[in-house]
Amino acid sequence: MKLSAELSDFARRLGHDFRQPALLIEAVTHASRSTPGKTDNQRLEFLGDRVLGLVMAEALLTRDTDAREGQLAPRFNALVRKETCADVAQEIELGAVLRLGRSEMLSGGRRKMALLGDAMEAVIAAVYLDAGFEAARAVVLRLWSTRVETVKEDARDPKTTLQEWAQARGLPPPRYEETSRSGPDHAPLFEITVFLKSGESCSASAGSKRQAEQSAARALLDQLA
Incomplete structure (x- = not known):
């Protein structure tokens, strides 16, 4: 199975060369597009949320060795919340390659915050399953680098x-x-x-x-x- 030119361009924006293209296709397939016998990205979203959480927790501990749990928790929440995932998705134009059903497409699904956030988590899981934790960690840290650096400010409301x-x-x-x-x-x-x-x-x-x-x-x- 080969990626389309559109998905190949997206993989370059993401910064990962997929050895198993089917994983990326699954990650960008919304439930509104799924059919019997074909999968959508909901299971990958579940996994990607956990991978992202581990990478962010590790990054916060490494970056501020003196911070206590009460300081780390709001920073962590700011980095992994759905809105942040959606913002990252918009930066790499994930919405442009989403596979949506007709109803979602007509209702503006490509720019919905929840849908973009879920898909971003699914893409992280796809990288993890394709090449392991270190590859997923590298992708996440590159895409979230500025946010990790400024999270003390972002964690305030x-x-x-x-x-x-x-x-x-x-x-x-x-x-x-x-x-x-x-x-x-x-x-x-x-x-x-x-x-x-x-x-x-x-x-x-x-x-x-x-x-x-x-x-x-x-x-x-x-x-x-």
């Missing part, structure tokens, strides 16, 4: 912090508004602006609305500080 700042001053909760959207359907870029009743505002862009909101809140907190 800027939206909650900003809301607490507003409440402490008798202001209503911050308001978030999507001010623009660009890019293809499989890799959109959202611009979100956060407004405070006191007049301050700040904008940020990201591949998901949630991440853009968090980035906008963080930027406004920095401005207020």
